[in-house]
Amino acid sequence: xxxxxxxxxxxxxxxxxxxxxxxxxxxxxxxxxxxxxxxxxxxxxxxxxxxxxxxxxxxxxxxxxxxxxxxxxxxxxxxxxxxxxxxxxxxxxxxxxxxxxxxxxxxxxxxxxxxxxxxxxxxxxxxxxxxxxxxxxxxxxxxxxxxxxxxxxxxxxxxxxxxxxxxxxxxxxxxxxxxxxxxxxxxxxxxxxxxxxxxxxxxxxxxxxxxxxxxxxxxxxxxxxxxxxxxxxxxxxxxxxxxxxxxxxxxxxxxxxxxxxxxxxxxxxxxxxxxxxxxxxxxxxxxxxxxxxxxxxxxxxxxxxxxxxxxxxxxxxxxxxxxxxxxxxxxxxxxxxxxxxxxxxxxxxxxxxxxxxxxxxxxxxxxxxxxxxxxxxxxxxxxxxxxxxxxxxxxxxxxxxxxxxxxxxxxxxxxxxxxxxxxxxxxxxxxx
Numbered sequence: 165x166x167x168x169x170x171x172x173x174x175x176x177x178x179x180x181x182x183x184x185x186x187x188x189x190x191x192x193x194x195x196x197x198x199x200x201x202x203x204x205x206x207x208x209x210x211x212x213x214x215x216x217x218x219x220x221x222x223x224x225x226x227x228x229x230x231x232x233x234x235x236x237x238x239x240x241x242x243x244x245x246x247x248x249x250x251x252x253x254x255x256x257x258x259x260x261x262x263x264x265x266x267x268x269x270x271x272x273x274x275x276x277x278x279x280x281x282x283x284x285x286x287x288x289x290x291x292x293x294x295x296x297x298x299x300x301x302x303x304x305x306x307x308x309x310x311x312x313x314x315x316x317x318x319x320x321x322x323x324x325x326x327x328x329x330x331x332x333x334x335x336x337x338x339x340x341x342x343x344x345x346x347x348x349x350x351x352x353x354x355x356x357x358x359x360x361x362x363x364x365x366x367x368x369x370x371x372x373x374x375x376x377x378x379x380x381x382x383x384x385x386x387x388x389x390x391x392x393x394x395x396x397x398x399x400x401x402x403x404x405x406x407x408x409x410x411x412x413x414x415x416x417x418x419x420x421x422x423x424x425x426x427x428x429x430x431x432x433x434x435x436x437x438x439x440x441x442x443x444x445x446x447x448x449x450x451x452x453x454x455x456x457x458x459x460x461x462x463x464x465x466x467x468x469x470x471x472x473x474x475x476x477x478x479x480x481x482x483x484x485x486x487x488x489x490x491x492x493x494x495x496x497x498x499x500x501x502x503x504x505x506x507x508x509x510x511x512x513x514x515x516x517x518x519x520x521x522x523x524x525x526x527x528x529x530x531x532x533x534x535x536x537x538x539x540x541x542x543x544x545x546x547x548x549x550x551x552x553x554x555x556x557x558x559x560x561x562x563x564x565x566x567x568x569x570x571x572x573x574x575x576x577x578x579x580x581x582x583x584x585x586x587x588x589x590x591x592x593x594x595x596x
Contacts, residue, residue, distance in 0.1 A: 170304055170437060177293045177351050178301060181286055182308045184245070184342060184350075188282070189312025191338040194320030195256060195331050202328040207263050217265075217272045224276030226533030232277075233284035233526020234369060240354035241289040241522065246346050248282030251275075253339040260332025283529060288522035289353050291513045298513060299449075302506040303440035307433050314429030372520060376527060381582040382515040386528050388577060389508060390535030391570030394543070395460045395563060396501055397536055399428050402543055402559060403490040406467065410475070411486030420487035428494040432502055439502040449507040449514075450578025454571050456504025461567015463496030468560040500567075511583055539566075 171179055203214045236244040255274035262268060294301035323331040376382065407420045443452045470489040476482050516524040546559040577583050 167304070167307065167437065170300070174297070174301060174304075175293060176349075177353065178290060180346070180350055181290050181293075182305055184346065185286060185305060186308040186312040187338060187342050188249075189309055190316045190319065191252070191256070191335040191342075193313050193316025194323065195259070195335045197317050198320055198324045198328060198331060199259065202324075203268070206328060207268075209265075213265065217268050220269050221272040221276040222533075222537075224273040225279040226276075226530055226537075228277055228280035229284060229526040229529040229533070230373070230523065231526070232280035232282075233288070233522040233524070233529075234372075234520075235281070236285035236288060236522035236526075237354075237520050238369075240352060241285040241292075242346070242350050242352050242354075244285040244522075245282045245289070245350065246343055248278040248280075248285070249339045249343040249346065251281065252278035253336045253343060256332050256339065257336035260329040260336070280526070284522040284525040287509060287525045291509070291521055292353060298510045299440060299444055299506045300437070302509040303436050303502075305509075306502070306505050307436045310429050310432040310436075314426070314433070317425075372523065373527075376516075376520065376524060379515065381577070382512070382524065382528075383531075384573075384577055385511060385515060385583065386531040387535075388570050388573040389457075389528075390532055390539065391566050392457055392460055392501070392504060392508070393532045393536050394539030395463070395567050396497055397540060398464075398543065398563065399424065399494050399497060401540055402547065402563070403494060405547065406490050407486050409486075411483055420483065420490070423487060424491055424494050427491050428498050431495055431498040435499075436502050439499070440506050443503055443507070448578070449511055450574065450583040452507045453504050453511065453583070454575045454578060456500045456502075456507070457567055457571035457574055458500075459503060460497055460500030461564050461571060463493045463500060463567070464560045464563045466490075466492040466496075468557055468564065471556040471560070514584070 171182060200214050200218060203209045203217055204211065209217070232244060232248075251274050255271045255278060258267060258271035258274070262271065290301055290305060291298050320331050320335075323334055403424055404421050407424060411420045443455075447455065466489040470485060473485060476485060512524055512528055513521055543559060543563070546562050550556050550558040574583075
């Protein structure tokens with residue numbers, strides 16, 4: 165079955181959510197990869213101020229995911245999706261039009277808060293309207309997601325070549341258009357258990373949060389899945405650094421990094437639905453998750469093996485050593501993510517008991533976001549220690565161990581039945 169045929173087999177709301185996610189990522193990734201250069205180059209900000217502006221965006225998004233998910237469950241999914249797109253429209257336009265630090269910080273915070281508003285709502289909406297076909301729907305969703313990531317930087321490169329402000333305004337225009345389309349075309353949708361909560365106050369919200377925090381299988385699953393996000397993020401951190409270390413910062417290094425990203429994105433676009441269908445026919449969700457995490461951990465074996473290869477003296481040999489192992493790692497990471505991601509999203513719904521799904525997604529994103537921050541600090545420290553001690557294998561061993569440890573944790577959760585989820589009719593345990 166072709167991709168478009170699969171998409172058409174879902175109702176209009178699911179189709180629109182997939183196209184929305186492609187457009188969201190297109191607009192985001194055409195701007196964000198070039199923001200640091202604009203801040204440090206055009207505006208002349210110090211390095212620590214650039215880090216502050218970028219950090220505010222990440223902090224506002226990760227820190228507000230739980231609030232965004234809660235609002236989506238209480239007020240409906242559509243309002244939060246629209247609010248997030250409108251807020252990102254304003255944030256991106258501001259980034260291109262201002263040069264004062266307070267305004268840049270406010271715009272950066274707005275773009276982060278926008279993500280916290282629409283991300284949990286989109287996933288909860290998709291899970292609700294896809295019904296029993298959730299796994300397949302999330303596989304298709306990931307195809308559109310990765311397509312936006314792949315195309316966005318290319319469009320941004322062309323626009324930024326004209327002027328970064330043009331990139332900001334075009335990205336803002338995309339989100340403005342997306343807001344209008346969703347206002348007109350996206351059906352209203354809210355959680356099944358939202359109506360009784362309309363009279364609830366803040367105390368009941370806190371009680372619901374306590375109930376989710378008391379859901380031990382969900383928390384254990386969230387912590388175990390942190391490793392998948394730390395490992396997949398190395399496509400943006402450790403792998404490009406490795407390419408640059410051997411290939412240099414010239415055109416050859418840039419080409420190798422481009423190959424890295426292309427392989428990661430294209431493999432998902434071309435293979436996600438086939439991988440999901442193959443896995444669903446053979447494995448239980450927990451088994452697929454274990455295999456996905458194990459594949460992600462083993463993705464760093466080519467880099468580990470490459471540390472035993474003498475550095476070639478020829479330019480071609482050096483480029484191959486710089487490009488091939490990281491590219492293989494990116495491909496294996498993509499395969500592991502393809503295996504795990506649809507079942508991961510489905511497992512969150514099952515562990516929530518189909519109650520407060522957006523809130524569960526919000527807390528899950530926050531936990532994994534904190535894990536990514538800590539994991540990247542650890543990866544950076546391992547890379548520095550490897551250079552200082554002359555042990556190039558150290559970071560790759562650490563990442564392999566992380567992946568296999570998380571796979572083992574998921575295996576234990578699966579074997580003990582903790583990934584099965586609670587019945588949808590079973591209420592969350594809360595105390596007011």
